[in-house]
Amino acid sequence: MRVLVTGGAGFIGSHVVTALTAAGHEPVVFDALLPAVHPGEPVLPDAEFVKGDVRDAAAVAGALRGVGAVCHQAAMVGLGADFGDVPGYVSCNDLGTAVLLAEMARAGVTLLVQAGSMVVYGEGRYTCAVHGVVRPGPRAVADLAAGRFEPCCPRCGAGLVSGLVSEDAPADPRNVYATTKLAQEHLAASWARATGGRAVSLRYHNVYGPGMPSDTPYAGVASFFRSALERGQAPTVFEDGGQRRDFVHVGDVARANAAALTAAGGEGHTAYNVGSGEPHTVGEMAAALAGAFGGPAPVVTGEYRLGDVRHITADSSRAREALGWKPEVEFADGVAEFARAPLRSPAAG
Numbered sequence: 001m002r003v004l005v006t007g008g009a010g011f012i013g014s015h016v017v018t019a020l021t022a023a024g025h026e027p028v029v030f031d032a033l034l035p036a037v038h039p040g041e042p043v044l045p046d047a048e049f050v051k052g053d054v055r056d057a058a059a060v061a062g063a064l065r066g067v068g069a070v071c072h073q074a075a076m077v078g079l080g081a082d083f084g085d086v087p088g089y090v091s092c093n094d095l096g097t098a099v100l101l102a103e104m105a106r107a108g109v110t111l112l113v114q115a116g117s118m119v120v121y122g123e124g125r126y127t128c129a130v131h132g133v134v135r136p137g138p139r140a141v142a143d144l145a146a147g148r149f150e151p152c153c154p155r156c157g158a159g160l161v162s163g164l165v166s167e168d169a170p171a172d173p174r175n176v177y178a179t180t181k182l183a184q185e186h187l188a189a190s191w192a193r194a195t196g197g198r199a200v201s202l203r204y205h206n207v208y209g210p211g212m213p214s215d216t217p218y219a220g221v222a223s224f225f226r227s228a229l230e231r232g233q234a235p236t237v238f239e240d241g242g243q244r245r246d247f248v249h250v251g252d253v254a255r256a257n258a259a260a261l262t263a264a265g266g267e268g269h270t271a272y273n274v275g276s277g278e279p280h281t282v283g284e285m286a287a288a289l290a291g292a293f294g295g296p297a298p299v300v301t302g303e304y305r306l307g308d309v310r311h312i313t314a315d316s317s318r319a320r321e322a323l324g325w326k327p328e329v330e331f332a333d334g335v336a337e338f339a340r341a342p343l344r345s346p347a348a349g
Ligand SMILES: NC(=O)c1ccc[n+]([C@@H]2O[C@H](COP(=O)([O-])OP(=O)(O)OC[C@H]3O[C@@H](n4cnc5c(N)ncnc54)[C@H](O)[C@@H]3O)[C@@H](O)[C@H]2O)c1
Pocket: 006, 007, 008, 009, 010, 011, 012, 013, 030, 031, 032, 033, 034, 037, 038, 052, 053, 054, 055, 072, 073, 074, 075, 076, 077, 092, 096, 115, 116, 117, 118, 181, 203, 204, 205, 206, 207, 208, 213, 220
């Protein structure tokens, strides 16, 4: 099947293109090559390429000719440098998705796989011994400054046990990027209802692997650690390093896209967590990378960022059952590869 991969020149999109080709599809890359992401000559994946912006209806309509499905990866990612970035996020991510969906409806393309994100959940799943599953709000500055990083029960203040978040957990987007990722899902669900199409949102957890952008304001924590090691410095770990995450290899994320295209039957919208199923702390990631790289051991700084959540780890069993997908890259193997893999160079300025 001919599949349009929006954002196909990006970190994850490039790997999606490779996975689709391996699965026998014919991917077509559609990417605006945003200067913030591609400051120099972009390294394009081996596929047909259309330079275009998802907000440009005519360009999207042209690219959709002969296409059977869309893998929508294009988005502005990360937390943004300041609040002035908000219109850019909403424009690229939500207006862009709206234009894409309208053109898909017009062209009769009925299958969408959308790059979702675990950021739609906010904090992960927590259980109080007395009050069961509870939803702690954002952490207070005073607690963070005093080194009290673990969220407490909002009802009794007791310590909580963190667990795996499932797709049925309520959405709780805590920043602009997260809000736009959630809106993308709602738009996809509305499109599916209105057109009888099928939409799948794959809520990627912390993706890492070859081609990840290095040290930019938008990069993930694994890339910050790797970039520090490359400069000969120790990776610096925020809080006490005990933040739990689900680090999933980009190859597994790409294969989940291919599986979703094949397995998606029926109609309507479904969301799936895409994680490794094996939580690790941020401190463990830093130590494993430093070890594999052969660099200095991580330094735990106690610094914090207000927008960060403490723990967020995935229950990916729904994707395993419904999509016939499972992660294949073990943490130790993925980190060893990532320690040496090429990264995408940062944007200038
Ligand atoms: N990296 C992660 O850990 C992670 C986690 C969860 C979800 N995601 C999602 O995965 C997708 C891909 O992320 P990535 O990490 O590969 O980011 P990336 O920045 O490497 O790639 C995004 C690509 O989309 C393109 N793009 C952006 N806006 C566009 C527009 N308006 N029109 C056309 N192209 C546009 C960019 O030029 C870039 O090539 C995004 O939707 C992101 O929200 C990423």
